Amino acid sequence: xxxxxxxxxxxxxxxxxxxxxxxxxxxxxxxxxxxxxxxxxxxxxxxxxxxxxxxxxxxxxxxxxxxxxxxxxxxxxxxxxxxxxxxxxxxxxxxxxxxxxxxxxxxxxxxxxxxxxxxxxxxxxxxxxxxxxxxxxxxxxxxxxxxxxxxxxxxxxxxxxxxxxxxxxxxxxxxxxxxxxxxxxxxxxxxxxxxxxxxxxxxxxxxxxxxxxxxxxxxxxxxxxxxxxxxxxxxxxxxxxxxxxxxxxxxxxxxxxxxxxxxxxxxxxxxxxxxxxxxxxxxxxxxxxxxxxxxxxxxxxxxxxxxxxxxxxxxxxxxxxxxxxxxxxxxxxxxxxxxxxxxxxxxxxxxxxxxxxxxxxxxxxxxxxxxxxxxxxxxxxxxxxxxxxxxxxxxxxxxxxxxxxxxxxxxxxxxxxxxxxxxxxxxxxxxxxxxxxxxxxxxxxxxxxxxxxxxxxxxxxxxxxxxxxxxxxxxxxxxxxxxxxxxxxxxxxxxxxxxxxxxxxxxxxxxxxxxxxxxxxxxxxxxxxxxxxxxxxxxxxxxxxxxxxxxxxxxxxxxxxxxxxxxxxxxxxxxxxxxxxxxxxxxxxx
Numbered sequence: 001x002x003x004x005x006x007x008x009x010x011x012x013x014x015x016x017x018x019x020x021x022x023x024x025x026x027x028x029x030x031x032x033x034x035x036x037x038x039x040x041x042x043x044x045x046x047x048x049x050x051x052x053x054x055x056x057x058x059x060x061x062x063x064x065x066x067x068x069x070x071x072x073x074x075x076x077x078x079x080x081x082x083x084x085x086x087x088x089x090x091x092x093x094x095x096x097x098x099x100x101x102x103x104x105x106x107x108x109x110x111x112x113x114x115x116x117x118x119x120x121x122x123x124x125x126x127x128x129x130x131x132x133x134x135x136x137x138x139x140x141x142x143x144x145x146x147x148x149x150x151x152x153x154x155x156x157x158x159x160x161x162x163x164x165x166x167x168x169x170x171x172x173x174x175x176x177x178x179x180x181x182x183x184x185x186x187x188x189x190x191x192x193x194x195x196x197x198x199x200x201x202x203x204x205x206x207x208x209x210x211x212x213x214x215x216x217x218x219x220x221x222x223x224x225x226x227x228x229x230x231x232x233x234x235x236x237x238x239x240x241x242x243x244x245x246x247x248x249x250x251x252x253x254x255x256x257x258x259x260x261x262x263x264x265x266x267x268x269x270x271x272x273x274x275x276x277x278x279x280x281x282x283x284x285x286x287x288x289x290x291x292x293x294x295x296x297x298x299x300x301x302x303x304x305x306x307x308x309x310x311x312x313x314x315x316x317x318x319x320x321x322x323x324x325x326x327x328x329x330x331x332x333x334x335x336x337x338x339x340x341x342x343x344x345x346x347x348x349x350x351x352x353x354x355x356x357x358x359x360x361x362x363x364x365x366x367x368x369x370x371x372x373x374x375x376x377x378x379x380x381x382x383x384x385x386x387x388x389x390x391x392x393x394x395x396x397x398x399x400x401x402x403x404x405x406x407x408x409x410x411x412x413x414x415x416x417x418x419x420x421x422x423x424x425x426x427x428x429x430x431x432x433x434x435x436x437x438x439x440x441x442x443x444x445x446x447x448x449x450x451x452x453x454x455x456x457x458x459x460x461x462x463x464x465x466x467x468x469x470x471x472x473x474x475x476x477x478x479x480x481x482x483x484x485x486x487x488x489x490x491x492x493x494x495x496x497x498x499x500x501x502x503x504x505x506x507x508x509x510x511x512x513x514x515x516x517x518x519x520x521x522x523x524x525x526x527x528x529x530x531x532x533x534x535x536x537x538x539x540x541x542x543x544x545x546x547x548x549x550x551x552x553x554x555x556x557x558x559x560x561x562x563x564x565x566x567x568x569x570x571x572x573x574x575x576x577x578x579x580x581x582x583x584x585x586x587x588x589x590x
Contacts, residue, residue, distance in 0.1 A: 003103060010095050010114060017118065017419045018088035018127040021427070025080040028434035028570065032465040034130035035078055037065045039473050042075030048219045049232075052461065053478050053525050056228055058235040063171045064132045075473070083130045090134035091127035097141045098321040102328065104152065105290050111408060112328035113321065116264065118415040122257040122313055123320050124422055136177045137318040139169035143181040144297060144322075147188055148290075163208055170212045174236045178209050180318050183304055184297050191296035192280055192289075244309030250302055250316050257313050261320055264327030264343075269295050271339065272329075287334050297322045331407065348407055351414035355390035358417050359383060362425060369429075376432045382424045389417050439567035440470040443576045446564055447541055454480045454536065456544035457552055460525050466569050467543060480526045482533055482542070484552040530554050538579045546573040 027035045037050035037057070049056040050065040067086035072078045095114050102110025117123050126134065143165040150158040162185060169177030182205035189197040220229040255262050268291075269276075276292045284292075301319050305311070330347075333340040362382065369376055393413045447453065458464050459481055468476050530553075533542070544553070546566065553561075565576040 001107070003100065003107075006099055006103075006107070006111070007096050010099055011092055014092035014095050015088060017124065017423075018091055019081060019084060020419075021423050022080040022084055022128065025427070026431055026435055026437060027080060027083075027469045028431070028436075028466070031080070031083065031129055032469040033461070034065065034068065035083055035469050036465060037062075038068050038072055038075050038078050038083070039476065041065060041069045042473065048216070048223055056224060056231070058228070058232045060132055061171060061174055064130070064135065068130060078473075080129075084128055087129065087131040087134045088127055090131075090138045091123075093138050094134065094141055094321055097138070097145055098324060101141065101145050101148070101321075102325050104149070105287055106332060108404060108408065109325070109328050109332050112331045112411065113324040115408075115411045115415045116261040116324035116327050117320060119260040119411075119418050120258045120262065120320055120324070121418070121422065122254075123261070123317060124419065126314050126317055128422075128427075131314060131317075132173050133314045133317050135172035136169045136180050137321070139165040139172075139177065140181045140184045140301075140318040141321050144184050144188060144293075147185055148293065151192075163204060166205060166208050167212060170208075174216070175209070175213065176236075176315070178205070178212060179304070180301060182209070183301050184318075187296040187300040188293050190300075191292055240308040240310045242309050245311040247306045249311045250306055250313070254313060254316060258316075258320055258323070261324040261327050264330055265298065265323030265325075267343075268326045268329045269298065271337070285334075291326065291329065294322045294325050298326065331411070344407075348410050351410040352393045353390075354414045355386045355393060355417045358421050358425075359386040359390070362386065365425070365429075374432070376429050378428055379424050382420070385420055385424070386417065389413050389420070433571050436466040436569040437470050439565070439569045439574055440467050442565045442567060443467075443541065443543070444471060446576070448539070451539045451541060452480075452537065453477060454482060454533075454540055454542050456482050456530075456533075456542050457484060457548040458544060460527070463545070463570060463572065463574075464543065478525050480528065480536075482528050482530055484530055484554060530557060533557070534560075538581060541576050541578050543569075543574060543576050546575050549575050549577065 033052065036052060040051045040054065041062070044051055044054055046062060046066060046069075047056060048062060049058050050060060050062045051057060064086060068078075068083050069075055071085040072082035095117060098113050098117060099110035102113045143162050146158045146162050146165070150156055162181075166178045166181045169181050171177070182201070185205070186198060186201045189195075189201055216232070217229060220232045224231075251266075255266070272288075272291060272295070275288060276295055280289065280292065298319050302316060305316055330340045330343050333344065362378070366375075366378070393410055443453075453467070455464050464479065533540075534557075541564070542561075549563070560579055561577045562580045563575045563577045567574060
């Protein structure tokens with residue numbers, strides 16, 4: 001098969017897997033935040049950061065949100081499909097580059113690597129949701145492809161495109177977006193002992209990082225003055241190094257979430273570790289030179305990303321193509337290792353029966369859900385699809401195909417089964433347990449147009465977003481927040497206490513003093529203690545988790561309020577309550 005045909009097939013199948021069934025899906029968890037970003041971009045315009053409550057959300061640049069805004073026709077068609085579309089395109093591009101990179105060694109290697117990416121549950125989950133880390137993955141693998149093919153084909157002009165990849169990554173993810181592609185490039189030259197190129201890479205990437213950061217800082221000062229600049233430095237740099245998850249987090253949690261690619265890739269690294277650590281020589285095969293470069297990409301990126309305290313599995317999605325390429329070594333087994341032959345045989349047997357196991361699991365799941373009184377609807381064609389995949393795996397085994405074609409077909413069937421499980425089984429279950437629509441609709445039925453919604457012991461960037469995303473854009477509001485143990489906010493005139501480093505103090509000293517030249521960056525929401533609830537209009541509706549209402553709502557105030565709606569928002573039980581509207585309460589409040 002030619003590379004052009006392979007690219008077309010990967011593109012079509014990738015878009016089906018990454019976007020199938022999303023049009024009617026509900027926004028849940030962190031996806032609510034991204035959908036609100038798009039809504040606020042429609043309301044308040046485009047800035048260097050997205051906004052939440054009309055306040056710049058400095059954790060992310062607005063580049064990816066802008067693509068979501070365009071995909072949703074200027075914010076008029078915001079749904080999971082349009083929100084995930086930019087990330088899905090980046091994921092498809094990453095799969096194409098994975099294939100083309102593996103095809104430099106063997107087309108079968110590239111094909112297996114693509115299938116291992118699709119068999120990695122977390123990779124597919126990230127590609128089916130708004131994700132700012134997929135552009136970084138695309139920039140990283142394109143950077144590697146350019147430097148690797150420049151070496152192989154003696155096409156040094158391709159290296160001129162590498163800085164553009166780093167700038168692209170920065171535009172979508174800030175400092176992290178330039179660090180990862182730079183590490184990938186540096187690791188390639190380091191492991192291949194090209195010291196001159198290491199120095200050049202370090203200088204160029206450092207210069208780009210300083211330049212991009214300089215432009216970003218100037219834009220911050222221009223849009224929001226020193227206050228916005230401080231928020232940016234805190235959220236995107238200093239807060240990343242706060243205490244968080246342990247250094248081994250990616251190796252333990254990623255091993256399961258990114259299986260099958262992560263464990264197979266790690267196994268190949270362990271088996272070949274001695275060979276890979278030897279000095280490169282003319283006697284090394286083309287395959288070994290390629291594997292050495294891939295492994296350097298994996299280990300150095302994982303090591304560097306393990307240093308900051310803030311860790312999320314999506315941060316390392318840029319190493320999954322490399323892990324998939326390394327894991328595909330087992331299927332190619334260039335060195336005829338007995339261990340790899342046994343793993344291959346076991347894996348192909350598993351692929352053959354995987355659809356049947358999925359069908360059995362579906363039947364058990366339906367029975368368990370019905371016995372628990374929580375029936376979840378699945379597509380009526382789902383059992384037929386799983387059975388058809390199992391039948392194809394049997395036919396592929398019986399048909400007189402070449403061994404390479406038969407083996408590849410079995411792994412492709414396993415990848416298709418994984419996609420079916422994800423889209424038609426796991427996501428419907430997740431949507432059922434994370435749905436907020438019914439509760440929001442019930443509250444909105446009770447609430448009159450001018451009735452205010454306030455929050456108790458929530459937010460301000462959490463559960464309440466699930467409510468806002470389920471009401472029309474024109475009815476959204478900036479609520480007030482009440483807390484049982486309220487601590488006044490830090491005076492915004494004072495700089496954040498964690499900006500103490502000499503570097504940041506120097507940066508701040510170079511910025512002009514604010515003289516109200518720039519719009520004041522302050523939250524639009526109001527935080528208050530419970531005592532202020534008594535001064536609110538009687539019609540005000542308050543939202544909180546059921547457990548918060550029972551355990552933390554002041555006992556002396558409870559007789560004055562009544563629950564009007566209870567239900568599930570996300571996976572938590574929520575209540576909506578307001579003042580009792582009877583004469584006894586009116587007398588007490590007086």
